[in-house]
Amino acid sequence: MHPFTITRVDDVEAAGSAVTNDAIARAVQGPDDTVFIAGGTTQLDLMRDGVWSPGTLVDISRLPLGEVEATDGLLVVGAAVTMAELARHPAVAGLDVLRDSLLLAASPQLRNMATVGGNVLQRTRCRYFRDPTVPQCNKRVPGSGCAAVEGTARTHAVLGVDAGCIAVHASDLAVALVALDARVRLHGPGGGRTVAVADLHVRADVDPARDNVLAPGELITHLEIPVPHARSGYLKVRDRASYEFALTSAAVVARLEDGVLAHVAIGLGGVGSVPWRATRAEDVLRGRRASLALFEEAAKAELEGAFMVPGTEFKPELARRTLVRQLRDVTEVTA
Ligand SMILES: Cc1cc2nc3c(=O)[nH]c(=O)nc-3n(C[C@H](O)[C@H](O)[C@H](O)COP(=O)(O)OP(=O)(O)OC[C@H]3O[C@@H](n4cnc5c(N)ncnc54)[C@H](O)[C@@H]3O)c2cc1C
Secondary structure, three states: OOOOEEEEOOOHHHHHHHOOOOOOOOOOOOOOOEEEEOOOOOHHHHHHOOOOOOOEEEEOOOOOOOOEEEEOOEEEEEOOOEHHHHHOOHHHOOOHHHHHHHHOOOOHHHHHHOEHHHHHOOOOOOOOOOOOOOOOEOOOOOOOOEOHHHOOOOOOOOEOOEOOEOOOOOOHHHHHHHHOOOEEEEEEOOEEEEEEHHHOEOOOOOOOOOOEOOOOOOEEEEEEEEOOOOEEEEEEEOOOOOOOOOOEEEEEEEEEEOOEEEEEEEEEEOOEOOOEEOHHHHHHHOOOEOOHHHHHHHHHHHHOOOOOOOOOOOHHHHHHHHHHHHHHHHHOOOO
16 A cells, blocks of 8 residues: 555544545546545555555544434434444434445444445445556546456446446445435535535446546535435345345335325436436336336336446346336335
8 A cells, every 4th residue: 555644634624625636536646635534444445455545534534424413304414424323323213215225235344434425425346447457447547448348247337337437336325315315415615515416426428537526625514315205115136145235226215195106216226337316217107006017117218228248238137127126015016
């Protein structure tokens, strides 16, 4: 690992002004970089593997962002709250999609260290991005190509990608957050703003080198999560029953009124270069009488046009089945 210095900040203003370059968005940075570190469970791996070697880390784990507040149908979660703390918070007990997206992720040890802010900003697990001995990676070295397209691509994305980059977005929590219409509160040198989680990440087919829309020095301070008047659930399909990233996942929030889908919101994981909001499926479902045939039609519409390479051909079908199964479980519609 390259030598680095570490600075601890204890107020949000100081944190923002300590990071003045574009390091959050890009991996290819020199030792002049300064980046935030929270739980460190992703950031330190990237540094150890030589993927990203910033000269300075700004430790934000002691910022006063460790509270969960529940008021008037809104959960406000500090970015430094750990995944384990949020999963066991009483306000989350009835919000299955949120709780399960946290508990089905990583391992208990990681969830005790990892923060929710770091989780939604974690970088892709693409093996070629994470191996600096591989020269072709448009995310790590813009313009160099994509080794995954002709490599081992079983775990890669099929939505929001093209031949320039098929890296998959890895966060389970972010998939639940898009289905909950959650927002992030940001604070940076230019002041504060709020961004929908669905608009936070940048699709690989738009710009593979840029992971998110954060400006230099911008910090996530809180998640704002509206509590829906609806049932919800998170289904994660993976190679092992625990401690594994999603091959596919579906976060569903839905409310039936007299058998009609009065509200439906869907996030898909394991298939997109970003946490994927399934708006095409939602458009098929909204306002219509729930049935298995309708669920099939919606899931098919969402996966149409998926970009596949050798190794990912199975993914649209698995994603389709994952979504239909989760729509069925959340609505309890069986015919
Ligand atoms: C073996 C393993 C298995 C895993 N399995 C899963 C899984 O199944 N599902 C899943 O969702 N995740 C999984 N993860 C990822 C894990 O959940 C993330 O590493 C963790 O959530 C990151 O949080 P952190 O606080 O440690 O972030 P850090 O590593 O400290 O930071 C991550 C990134 O976010 C930036 N950052 C952190 N906080 C902020 C903030 N508040 N504002 C702006 N920038 C910030 C940092 O600069 C860094 O770039 C796994 C990780 C490992 C190592």
